Amino acid sequence: MIRMAITRINVGPIHPSTHGVARLVVDVDGDTIVNVEPHVGFLHRGVEKLTETRMYMQAPPYMEKLDYFAPMAYNDAYVAAVEAAMDIQPSEKAKYVRTILLELQRLASHLVSIGTLCNDLGQMFTGFMWAFKDRDIILDLLQEATGSRMFYVNMRLGGLHSELPADFEEHAITTMNYIEKRIGEYESYIEKNTVFMERMKGVGVLSSEDAKALGVTGPVLRASGINYDVRKNSPYYAYSKLYFNPKVMLQGDNFSRYKVRMMEMRESARLVKAAIKAMPDGAATGMPVKLRSPNAVNKVSVVSREVPRGECMMYLVADPQKPYRLSIRSPSMVNLAAISHIAKGARFADLFSIFGTLDVVLGCVDR
Amino acid sequence: MHMDETVDQESAEFSNAKQEMDRLVYDSLKSREVKPNAMFARLSDLTKSTGTVKKVVNWSRTNSLWPLQFGLACCAAELMDFGSSRIDAERKGYLLFRGTPRQCDVMVVAGWVTKSMVPEVKRLYEQMSKPRYVIAYGECATCGGPWWESYNIMQGIDQVLKVDVYVAGCPPRPENLFAALMKLQKKVGGVVEG
Numbered sequence: 323m324i325r326m327a328i329t330r331i332n333v334g335p336i337h338p339s340t341h342g343v344a345r346l347v348v349d350v351d352g353d354t355i356v357n358v359e360p361h362v363g364f365l366h367r368g369v370e371k372l373t374e375t376r377m378y379m380q381a382p383p384y385m386e387k388l389d390y391f392a393p394m395a396y397n398d399a400y401v402a403a404v405e406a407a408m409d410i411q412p413s414e415k416a417k418y419v420r421t422i423l424l425e426l427q428r429l430a431s432h433l434v435s436i437g438t439l440c441n442d443l444g445q446m447f448t449g450f451m452w453a454f455k456d457r458d459i460i461l462d463l464l465q466e467a468t469g470s471r472m473f474y475v476n477m478r479l480g481g482l483h484s485e486l487p488a489d490f491e492e493h494a495i496t497t498m499n500y501i502e503k504r505i506g507e508y509e510s511y512i513e514k515n516t517v518f519m520e521r522m523k524g525v526g527v528l529s530s531e532d533a534k535a536l537g538v539t540g541p542v543l544r545a546s547g548i549n550y551d552v553r554k555n556s557p558y559y560a561y562s563k564l565y566f567n568p569k570v571m572l573q574g575d576n577f578s579r580y581k582v583r584m585m586e587m588r589e590s591a592r593l594v595k596a597a598i599k600a601m602p603d604g605a606a607t608g609m610p611v612k613l614r615s616p617n618a619v620n621k622v623s624v625v626s627r628e629v630p631r632g633e634c635m636m637y638l639v640a641d642p643q644k645p646y647r648l649s650i651r652s653p654s655m656v657n658l659a660a661i662s663h664i665a666k667g668a669r670f671a672d673l674f675s676i677f678g679t680l681d682v683v684l685g686c687v688d689r
Numbered sequence: 690m691h692m693d694e695t696v697d698q699e700s701a702e703f704s705n706a707k708q709e710m711d712r713l714v715y716d717s718l719k720s721r722e723v724k725p726n727a728m729f730a731r732l733s734d735l736t737k738s739t740g741t742v743k744k745v746v747n748w749s750r751t752n753s754l755w756p757l758q759f760g761l762a763c764c765a766a767e768l769m770d771f772g773s774s775r776i777d778a779e780r781k782g783y784l785l786f787r788g789t790p791r792q793c794d795v796m797v798v799a800g801w802v803t804k805s806m807v808p809e810v811k812r813l814y815e816q817m818s819k820p821r822y823v824i825a826y827g828e829c830a831t832c833g834g835p836w837w838e839s840y841n842i843m844q845g846i847d848q849v850l851k852v853d854v855y856v857a858g859c860p861p862r863p864e865n866l867f868a869a870l871m872k873l874q875k876k877v878g879g880v881v882e883g
Contacts, residue, residue: 390763454773
């Protein structure tokens with residue numbers, strides 16, 4: 323066999339398939355990847371430092387721009403950390419409403435993931451069109467509840483900025499029924515496509531030991547056969563009262579990562595309906611935003627949340643009126659680091675299907 | 690014997706073609722303006738034309754705006770939505786998002802521009818064919834937005850590039866990009882001075 327010299331290929335920072343501005347330096351031997359080195363920091367704007375100069379409730383708009391496909395999830399994680407620092411418990415109704423909105427956000431985020439994955443594979447633009455059409459329908463629902471299309475900033479200390487509108491529950495149930503029907507259509511369209519299956523099955527395998535060692539979370543971890551979901555392992559809000567199962571696949575390849583997201587979408591739609599049915603009476607509105615919030619009583623609070631891309635942690639060291647230090651554990655960052663392990667030995671063309679299934683958001687990686 | 694002749698003939702044709710190509714490249718390099726893409730450089734001379742020719746050129750430019758597939762941050766999510774089925778930008782002829790800057794004439798700067806991204810954005814802009822236009826989409830590209838006080842952010846892309854249309858919003862709705870492109874069309878067609 324003739325061995326070719328190792329070639330170094332630069333991908334990005336601006337590339338149609340990088341889901342943002344990541345730079346990958348890829349060493350290839352012929353067509354086989356020898357090494358991938360992700361370079362990050364092209365979107366760094368110092369979120370953690372900026373929050374130190376703001377009062378507690380001035381920071382949520384920054385948190386929302388971390389992961390712009392699931393803004394509410396990060397906003398919720400931050401507000402929960404502040405609530406923990408101030409010893410505030412959200413009302414029972416607020417817990418249910420947050421659960422519903424977060425699950426809707428998860429649906430919207432996974433739809434983007436699957437849509438862009440279809441786009442990355444080259445010839446499946448229909449999948450992109452379908453996914454974004456349905457995402458728009460869910461964003462309409464969120465707009466109805468919060469008043470905004472993408473950045474909601476609707477979490478308040480002890481609740482939300484307003485009650486749900488009167489006909490929201492009915493709209494949500496109709497939409498969820500529609501989405502459940504659509505998920506079946508997606509599966510029949512995507513999984514009957516030979517090209518898609520050839521590029522997904524058995525490509526980019528991450529074994530469960532490696533997944534544990536690399537510290538990946540979320541759908542990427544569950545696709546490698548490890549049953550770990552923050553919603554189940556340390557439940558918050560209404561997740562302890564609602565019945566659901568974390569979705570797990572055993573193979574750890576591209577296809578399982580895609581399939582776990584697909585199954586989670588179905589579960590989310592079901593969870594939204596169940597939460598609406600079980601919603602207690604009462605008020606969901608929290609404290610109005612004022613410059614002075616209640617003083618923080620706990621010096622350190624750590625909050626862990628299952629955001630669509632994995633486990634997000636907020637580590638907050640509190641001054642009375644503003645964060646002294648906020649550290650964010652971003653799931654995207656850890657999942658991106660795993661690419662240099664997963665892509666080793668794969669073909670160069672498969673790099674982008676692997677990148678697509680890891681579903682990384684660069685705004686969250688660079689912070 | 691016969692095969693050798695064919696090969697000779699083919700190689701002769703090949704060398705002729707190669708010489709032709711060399712000549713073309715040499716010609717284009719010899720012209721006063723040395724450009725990486727000589728053909729587009731010559732087409733851009735049409736800007737100096739007048740009368741009916743100018744009208745025809747403006748009309749064709751107005752109706753074939755090709756944006757660059759280039760997203761930076763949150764606003765890029767709305768840019769994707771702009772291309773998808775609800776807004777359906779293709780019905781107005783805007784949607785030919787190209788992966789390479791050499792085929793594009795509109796750059797939609799969607800997101801905050803960090804100091805490490807400035808050389809990349811500038812390079813992309815310089816690679817685009819002339820005449821080229823820039824839309825600053827969203828607060829961050831317009832003025833730095835919420836990151837105004839950050840140590841790593843350009844306070845608006847207009848510090849490095851000449852911007853044609855500004856779009857306000859965080860993020861602006863996809864409909865706003867539609868409006869911005871319609872405004873840009875008026876500018877390209879010479880209806881509005883800008």
